[in-house]
Amino acid sequence: MALFSINPTKTKAWEELQLHFNEVHTMDVRKLFQEDVNRFENLSIRTNHLLFDFSKNRITNDTLSKLVALAKETGVEDAIQKYFSGDPINATENRAVLHTALRTPKGEQIKLGNKNIINDVHAARVKIKKFVREIISGARTGFTNKKITDVVNIGIGGSDLGPRFVTNALAFYKNHLNVHFISNIDPDYIQDLLVTLNPETTLFVVVSKTFTTDETISNASFCRTWFLQKGCILDIEKHFVAVSHNKKEAESFGIASENIFPMWDWVGGRYSLWSAVGLSIALAIGYKNFELLLEGAHEMDIHFKTQPLEQNIPIVTALLSIWYNNFYETETEAVIPYSQYLERLPAFLQQLSMESNGKSVDRNGNAVTYQTGNVIWGDCGTNSQHAFFQLIHQGTKLIPIDFIGFINPLHESLAQQYAKLTVNMFAQADALLTGKTKDQLKDADQNGLQAPHKIFEGNKPSSIFLFEKLCPKTIGILLAMYEHKTFVQGVIWNIYSFDQFGVELGKQRFKEIFENNSINTSKSSLYFTNQILNFYLKNKK
Ligand code: F6P
Numbered sequence: 149m150a151l152f153s154i155n156p157t158k159t160k161a162w163e164e165l166q167l168h169f170n171e172v173h174t175m176d177v178r179k180l181f182q183e184d185v186n187r188f189e190n191l192s193i194r195t196n197h198l199l200f201d202f203s204k205n206r207i208t209n210d211t212l213s214k215l216v217a218l219a220k221e222t223g224v225e226d227a228i229q230k231y232f233s234g235d236p237i238n239a240t241e242n243r244a245v246l247h248t249a250l251r252t253p254k255g256e257q258i259k260l261g262n263k264n265i266i267n268d269v270h271a272a273r274v275k276i277k278k279f280v281r282e283i284i285s286g287a288r289t290g291f292t293n294k295k296i297t298d299v300v301n302i303g304i305g306g307s308d309l310g311p312r313f314v315t316n317a318l319a320f321y322k323n324h325l326n327v328h329f330i331s332n333i334d335p336d337y338i339q340d341l342l343v344t345l346n347p348e349t350t351l352f353v354v355v356s357k358t359f360t361t362d363e364t365i366s367n368a369s370f371c372r373t374w375f376l377q378k379g380c381i382l383d384i385e386k387h388f389v390a391v392s393h394n395k396k397e398a399e400s401f402g403i404a405s406e407n408i409f410p411m412w413d414w415v416g417g418r419y420s421l422w423s424a425v426g427l428s429i430a431l432a433i434g435y436k437n438f439e440l441l442l443e444g445a446h447e448m449d450i451h452f453k454t455q456p457l458e459q460n461i462p463i464v465t466a467l468l469s470i471w472y473n474n475f476y477e478t479e480t481e482a483v484i485p486y487s488q489y490l491e492r493l494p495a496f497l498q499q500l501s502m503e504s505n506g507k508s509v510d511r512n513g514n515a516v517t518y519q520t521g522n523v524i525w526g527d528c529g530t531n532s533q534h535a536f537f538q539l540i541h542q543g544t545k546l547i548p549i550d551f552i553g554f555i556n557p558l559h560e561s562l563a564q565q566y567a568k569l570t571v572n573m574f575a576q577a578d579a580l581l582t583g584k585t586k587d588q589l590k591d592a593d594q595n596g597l598q599a600p601h602k603i604f605e606g607n608k609p610s611s612i613f614l615f616e617k618l619c620p621k622t623i624g625i626l627l628a629m630y631e632h633k634t635f636v637q638g639v640i641w642n643i644y645s646f647d648q649f650g651v652e653l654g655k656q657r658f659k660e661i662f663e664n665n666s667i668n669t670s671k672s673s674l675y676f677t678n679q680i681l682n683f684y685l686k687n688k689k
Pocket of ligand 1: 304307355417648
């Protein structure tokens with residue numbers, strides 16, 4: 149059954165939130181802390197592996213209740229039920245949305261039609277496990293019987309960002325294989341990578357759900373040509389494997405049928421790293437660790453499915469985001485992980501959130517009259533403190549932040565040094581909230597020219613996600629949490645979060661201009677672009 153559809157701004161809960169906002173929007177969180185000694189306890193949620201502290205946000209207990217009422221009135225509980233049970237909630241593509249099935253344990257049942265897809269998921273896992281173990285152990289070799297040393301993941305969007313982020317995030321757990329990622333259609337970059345590789349010991353993993361994505365197929369062809377030029381004509385199957393829903397295309401590219409790992413149409417690209425799309429992850433960190441990643445995600449799935457709305461982390465994060473986006477009219481959200489290993493988290497979340505919720509038509513086909521998807525951005529702490537934090541502290545924009553940190557380092561012996569990293573995160577959250585008044589400046593500074601510039605307004609919102617340690621499980625929990633947050637936002641905004649028609653027009657224009665040779669004509673359809681194209685053509689070698 150379809151998702152319940154209602155314009156959120158027409159609900160009773162929204163009306164009440166608007167009145168509440170008008171009353172409390174100037175609230176000072178510092179005062180709220182003083183008035184309620186239990187604020188941290190009341191506005192934080194603990195699970196086995198995560199402490200989510202949202203007490204530094206511009207909300208009261210009443211705000212939270214009213215936001216939860218909005219979730220209820222817009223049908224979030226019913227939507228969660230449909231999401232997990234395989235209803236075709238991706239209605240614009242007439243598909244179920246079942247990335248959660250990819251981390252569901254063996255023995256459980258999720259039926260699509262008459263088929264229990266959990267059996268397919270686990271059959272694929274057996275195939276992944278066998279392949280990964282053979283490559284890592286060296287039982288499966290290249291065409292000259294040498295062990296594989298390098299893996300090149302070729303994919304883009306969801307077929308790149310998830311595997312790339314997790315492989316980087318879990319680099320500490322890595323084995324001897326060097327895993328590289330090619331996504332952009334930039335031959336200079338690919339060429340420079342290829343010259344460092346030995347074709348005898350390199351495995352290419354071509355990841356494309358459709359197997360028609362131009363960047364991926366062009367890049368894979370480029371690599372295949374390089375491989376064949378090195379004289380390895382007969383043994384392509386030892387060096388090229390694919391992950392795809394389009395087996396036929398993958399085969400016609402030259403990939404042996406047994407080297408094609410499945411992907412299903414009920415998994416969206418940006419939600420797919422838990423499937424064989426994560427093959428490069430499993431190769432990099434080993435199958436056992438890959439399973440732990442899935443276990444972590446499953447743990448968050450259970451939390452999301454079972455916890456009451458006000459104690460439910462993805463729901464609370466989505467509601468906070470809606471509170472800022474739709475009432476405070478903030479346009480962006482920053483994500484700041486205090487771990488160098490999580491450097492690519494903002495890029496991953498940009499696709500997850502902005503491709504899902506960058507929509508302006510509602511589930512009834514009408515133009516929305518309110519804001520939907522935010523701009524997501526960020527970088528690691530502490531680096532970002534020395535780059536863009538000035539604007540967050542003293543600029544004119546209100547930017548809610550998600551801080552993500554770990555209590556303990558990967559290397560136990562580095563506990564003292566590591567404390568500097570994590571405490572910096574607490575210090576930023578604290579400084580953003582506390583601010584600094586004129587009275588708090590040193591006496592000598594109070595009347596000088598710099599005085600007004602050294603004052604910090606404070607009262608800036610942030611949330612903290614604190615994990616015990618960076619490991620496969622915690623990464624699984626974190627990513628599943630953001631997946632569910634994205635879903636809840638989309639449900640409340642009454643949009644379809646699982647299609648991405650917005651990326652098609654650019655692809656189409658590229659095809660028209662590049663493939664149809666209209667690049668050097670002065671077609672009226674290129675009215676806006678002819679001049680720059682002509683300049684380009686004149687100067688192109
Ligand atoms: O163009 C956007 C997109 O469709 C993403 O949603 C997807 O993750 C990416 O392209 C790659 O698609 P494919 O896996 O089919 O190559």
